[in-house]
């Protein structure tokens with residue numbers, strides 16, 4: 001039986017990754033600090049506690065060797081080295097990176113979003129040959145690039161598939177952008193405002209689709225870098241409508257033609273230019289077909305979000321989301337804008 005170790009197994013991406021590999025016949029060791037397990041995993045899935053902050057911890061879990069390591073939570077070159085150092089004991093690896101590594105022709109990317117005219121003007125769609133930011137220690141994106149470079153440098157000894165994920169969504173998300181619409185619906189807010197005419201597109205990536213890419217890459221070891229996104233890129237207005245349909249509510253939307261007015265009209269997808277990634281390489285190299293569309297993925301996400309919010313402030317339920325998007329639910333500003 002082929003053996004796999006998944007690092008970060010109990011998170012939003014790790015859960016369906018373990019499930020997909022186990023279903024495909026892999027003997028999976030699911031590693032995380034807490035050693036958590038998902039109810040959907042069969043008894044054949046082994047859980048282990050692993051804290052990758054301890055450099056030797058992965059070597060202990062891999063032991064005499066395994067066919068595959070899936071690293072969901074590699075954030076820098078040091079994490080990559082933890083994997084490549086075991087090249088003689090690992091058949092191949094799949095490592096999750098991010099689409100935030102890309103920059104446009106003017107050097108703009110996710111790191112320049114806060115600067116005047118800092119929003120990137122990417123081609124539509126962005127292929128994997130698009131330049132990336134330089135590797136470095138400064139930001140999430142530069143560290144991800146450094147991580148990718150470290151893996152590429154070892155590709156003669158260890159075949160590695162790097163998956164550059166888009167806006168990840170699904171149950172167990174620590175950054176559930178969908179909450180923007182779900183909470184408004186739960187709060188009975190039927191009037192909403194969307195900037196940029198509601199036409200913004202920011203490519204989503206269902207955790208289940210990323211898991212499918214991991215499953216396919218695991219079956220065909222090789223050294224490659226692939227975008228990891230859904231098959232469709234709905235507009236933000238389309239996302240709102242799809243969530244309304246799942247929740248059975250009807251809403252009214254006012255549109256701002258241009259950027260948000262302060263927090264009004266600003267959602268996690270409200271980008272001034274499209275951010276869309278080409279999935280042709282994944283189709284060509286791995287035969288990737290998304291296992292869910294954006295809309296099909298929503299019911300379990302909405303159900304999970306609704307349960308997590310029950311009796312809790314959203315900031316307590318989703319501290320990372322509150323940190324990244326502090327004014328996601330500024331209802332007072334919306335009401336003031338509407339009555340102005």
Ligand SMILES: NC(=O)c1ccc[n+]([C@@H]2O[C@H](COP(=O)([O-])OP(=O)(O)OC[C@H]3O[C@@H](n4cnc5c(N)ncnc54)[C@H](OP(=O)(O)O)[C@@H]3O)[C@@H](O)[C@H]2O)c1
Nearest residue numbers: 008009010011012013032033034051052072098165167168
């Ligand atoms: N969210 C997005 O929109 C987005 C976009 C692009 C790329 N990504 C990438 O997606 C990945 C994050 O995956 P995710 O969303 O599935 O994360 P997640 O839901 O936060 O899950 C993280 C997992 O890693 C485990 N973990 C955390 N620290 C650990 C450590 N020191 N040692 C071992 N295990 C540890 C956690 O369990 P314990 O707490 O029990 O350890 C959990 O199983 C990252 O590579 C990120 O760059 C995310």
